[in-house]
Amino acid sequence: MCAGYFIHQCSLPILHKAEHPEKNSRNVFLGYLMVFFCYCLVGTFGYFAFAGSNFEKVFSSRNPNDGVIGENFLNMFLYDEVPAIVVRCMIYVQLSCSYPLVNHF
Numbered sequence: 001m002c003a004g005y006f007i008h009q010c011s012l013p014i015l016h017k018a019e020h021p022e023k024n025s026r027n028v029f030l031g032y033l034m035v036f037f038c039y040c041l042v043g044t045f046g047y048f049a050f051a052g053s054n055f056e057k058v059f060s061s062r063n064p065n066d067g068v069i070g071e072n073f074l075n076m077f078l079y080d081e082v083p084a085i086v087v088r089c090m091i092y093v094q095l096s097c098s099y100p101l102v103n104h105f
Contacts, residue, residue, distance in 0.1 A: 050076060 011031075015024050050073065077084035 046073075 011028075015021075015028070018024055018027070074084055074087060077087075
């Protein structure tokens with residue numbers, strides 16, 4: 001998500017060099033609408049993913065006032081669980097791929 005917010009500064013050159021500049025308003029609106037739906041889907045499915053019975057042990061050990069899902073979702077997994085290892089590898093790949101973008105601009 002950080003790379004998504006950072007890359008916003010690249011949108012002006014893209015709009016400036018558009019083949020049909022009269023359609024820029026529509027294109028920007030559709031782009032932001034698609035981003036909105038993507039964030040809503042990720043947030044909704046991410047929330048419901050932790051509502052399963054696999055995390056009852058985590059919920060029972062927490063203070064009810066702390067909320068259901070932890071601030072760092074990786075803390076809800078044991079260190080040696082396969083999903084946690086896969087997610088850590090995916091985060092590593094994402095950070096490795098977004099660094100050249102951040103370094104370029």
